[in-house]
Amino acid sequence: MAQKEFSVVGKATPRIDGFERVTGKAEYTGDVQLPGMLYARVLRSPHPHAKILSIDTSKAEKLPGVKSIVHSFNTNVQWASGGLTQKRMIFNNPVRYVGDAVAAVAATDRYIAEDALELIEVKYEKLPYVLDAAEALKPDAPKIYPKGNLSVGDGRVTAPIREQWGDLEKGFKEADKVFEDTYISKHVNNAQMERRVSVAKWDGAKLTVFASTQGISNARGDIAKALDLPLSRVRVVCKYMGAGFGNKNQAQDYDMMTAVLAKAAGQPVKLEFTREDDFIGMHGRWASEQRYKVGVKKDGTITAVELNAITNMGAYRKQSGDLTGCDFYNIPNYKKVVSPTHTNTVVAANYRAPAYPQSVYGFASMLDQIAFDLGINPYDMFLKNRARLAKGKNQFSSNAIEACIVEGAKKIGWQEKWHPAGASKGPKLHGIGMALGGYPFRLGLGAATIRLLPDATAHVIVGVVDIGTGAKSTMAIIAAEALGIPLDQIQLASGDTDVTPYSIGESSSRTTSFTGTAVIAAAEDVRKQIFQVAAPELEAKPEELDLKNGIVFLKSDPGQKMPLAKAIRKVESEIIGRATTNPTWPEGIDGKAFAAHFCEVEVDRFTGQVRLTRYVAAHDCGTIINRLTATSQVKGGVVQGIGMAFTEELLIDRPTATPINPNYRDAKVPTHLEAPEIEVIFVDSHDPYGPFGGKCVGEPPITPSVGTIANAIFNATGKRFKELPITPDKILRAIQV
Amino acid sequence: MDEKKGKGVSRRDFLKRVGAGSVGAAVISKGLLDAPGADAYPTEAVQPAKGRSIVSLKVNGKAYRVEVQHRQTLAEVLRDEIGLTGTRIGCDRGECGACTVIIDGRNMYSCSQLAVWMNGKEILTVEGLAKGDKLDPIQQAFIDHDGPQCGFCTSGQIMSGKALLMRNPSPTEAQARRALSGNLCRCGNYNREVEAVLAAAKAR
Secondary structure, eight states, X not given: OOOOOOSSTTSOOOOXXXXXXXXXXXXXXXXXXXXXXXXXXXEEOSSSSXXXXXXXXXXXXXXXXXXXXXXXXXXXXBOGGGOSSSOOBSSOSSBOSTTOEEEEEEESSHHHHHHHHHHOEEEEEEOOOOOOHHHHTSTTSOOSSTTOSBTTTTSSSOSSEEEEESOHHHHHHHOSEEEEEEEEEOOEEOXXXXXXXXXXXXXXXXXXXXXXXXXXXXXXXXXXHHHTOOGGGEEEEOSBOOOOTTTTSXXXXXXXXXXXXXXXXXSOEEEEOOHHHXXXXXXXXXXXXXXXXXXXXXXXXXXXXXXXXXXXXXXXOOSOOOOOGGGGBXXXXXXXXXXXXXXXXXOBOOOSSTTSHHHHHHHHHHHHHHHHHHTOOHHHHHHHTBOOSBTTTBEESOOOHHHHHHHHHHHHTHHHHOOOTTOOOSSEEEEEEEEEEEEEOOOOOEEEEEEEOTTSOEEEEEOOOOXXXXXXXXXXXXXXHHHTSOGGGEEEEESBTTTSOOOOOSOTTOHHHHHHHHHHHHHHHHHHHHHHHHHHHHTSOGGGEEEETTEEEESSXXXXXXXXXXHTTTOSSOEEEEEEEOOOOOTTEEOEEEEEEEEEEEEETTTOOEEEEEEEEEEEOBSOSOHHHXXXXXXXXXHHHXXXXXXXXXXXXXXXXXXXXXXXXXHTOOOGGGOOOEEEEEOOOOOTTSGGGBOOOSSGGGTTHHHHHHHHHHHHHSOOOOBSSOOHHHHHHHHHO | OOOOOSOOOOGGGSEEOTTOTTTTOEEOOHHHHHSTTOSSOOHHHHOOOTTEEEEEEEETTEEEEEEEETTOBHHHIIXXXXXXXXXXXXXXXXXXXXXXXXXXXXXXXXXXXXXXXXXXXXXXXXXXXXXXXXXXXXXXHHHHTTOOSSOTTHHHHHHHHHHHHHXXXXXXHHHHHHHTTTSOOTTOOHXXXXXXXXXXXXXX
């Protein structure tokens, strides 16, 4: 489909709320101050698995300033989105990991709340525990749940996760060679800058929660269900949000804790996690052990892939625990069995493209190794096996993965720079690597309202929360384009369930597609009404009119025109357009955004240190709505991958089962010094199902990054690193052998 | 306890912050400081409670006298007592730099400075950069170059960038990167933040 000319879409547009963000005026949840507001803190379990026999709060209650204390003996509130396979409460008994919430205190200031935590006396009966996922699946392992540690729980979802197509046995028979190997990834934390915080106040029977959430509508639903309130009596507000990368979807336990504390105290309460709470009290990316069996022809063509894997979900299963890194390849015969497993460790759940980067690392490393063993250039290996069908059968709605590979390789100079792995000599070993990635492009439920005022400016009202992606700006740009008025005439209202319509929430890279489609439909509704009103003014029929850049004109004679404000001068109040859209894929079609990443590294032979010298990220995201923010998304995703590849891993002290690096310094998230210039390419692409042809941007960039880096390190050293993170000590040990 | 020198006001003149009554924290504005009769500091009325002191400091050119708990950090006092919430707290333990402000010309983590140490200090926060609606060049550059993604680290990045430009008006890229290296950005927007600082240097 030919791409049409856009007036706002596709340009590099600064964020519509840039002023607020650079002046400190943007109001994040932690900035909310209410009269009489209390501060709350959470007490956490020091034991990995224990029954709570009693909680004595009498000393804490006597501390002046303490207003309310809640715990599992006086609070019976379910955290619906906290457990996919089990009924999880906001305070659980038994506690199942070091960090499981035991009690929360609200007091007149945060220091008193912290003092009070130390005065709460909890009697525990310690239970046997297990920390390793593979250990947890053994028959004699301590059972965290009655049905065992494979996450079947109450049976709401099945485990293991199975996926299969083609004929595996036939595929392996057709293979000239079969390769088997195991790759291991570790738990890493989302580590968003804004600590989780929630402010709750009750006005009679109405609850308002200022939440730091990626989805106000889902948060409202979760809170209403947990506290048995009608939806209309729960208001969730989130104006600015300091990121989450998947760990602030919906409502979390602290939102409910805050509401319950506020109810008990009769005063508003602000609950703030400490940074340590944030690292252990919520979740990070699931660790995995991935066993691959891959059949290939002599020329490298894949004939069959079998993946058996264990993912460590920690004490509760909030999300899938799946591994989906094979999505970007053409695999005629495929079988996957992934076992999400419980251990007495920090919970693992969604973190930016939850099932991808660890899995892409494993499978892209497999293919890179097979290419080496067969004497094939990895570029040819990846190009040859790139995805052509979804799940072995469906067509993609658009697919520019080949352009990503070709253009990215050209940009980095692959053909000139590539050399066989281990061929680099000298004190600094040069390496170059690549991997493929992407993310499902989804269609689904969105809603939007547009109010066009008599002066031709508009309120666009959407339920989105801008978690940093630039979604507010994206929605305003889509509205301006769809309405045909300049961007600066758009005001965006978002993030308040009492005001804004439903939104799926900013997760799974869906906002542009789900809500953007609704914004276009609402704009069409407004335009129809405009043309009705404007037709007599221009002495034409409504269907003969068009509107662009704030000018209403005759399609057949653009000279016949009138400014929008004049054309709608008879409108006294406003024109309201609204839409709820819910498109679905036609049978046999699937959506996906694609990416091919390339990087060069320099490995110091004497220290094992790796320097990323060049990084090129080529993406097929469909039409780019805002080139400025989309580019930033890609750069940021890659930087997160750099942390996961090189340094990040939640370490647990085995004798005490206690996380020992739950903070930025020890978790070693990347700083300015670790981030190279990331060169971003958006290949020409247009998806017929996306708003103005757009697919998605937020999650794809992290997916190939870890595998790309790992393959470059292989190319430099000739050594394959099968466990993340790839730290200097591991490299040094390997290359000195 | 703090020395009571210079200007003072009686306790009833303290402008109590909304909701802070039970905590006993209080802030006075520049206007109250300059009010007639505000010079003498009556001994009894102003004796702070145990564990508290009165601190005089300048923030963004305005003088403040604030009663603080000894365990309160500058970041908390800026946010909760003075109401300047543009200074964000990301870790509260001197690791992330979201709370960076400029103290007597140097960029520092305000979460790692106790408020009682701030007597006589001049503090510049992100709110003090713009002159009315006219943004500081570094703020404009952060908008133009998409410096903020989620925006939570942005104030800190800007203040470290500003401190760099105050001492070195034309930094190299390596210098800019080094100067911002104490400011984490989990959105990973490092390229953009360095770009913005370099663009601000050119714009001056």
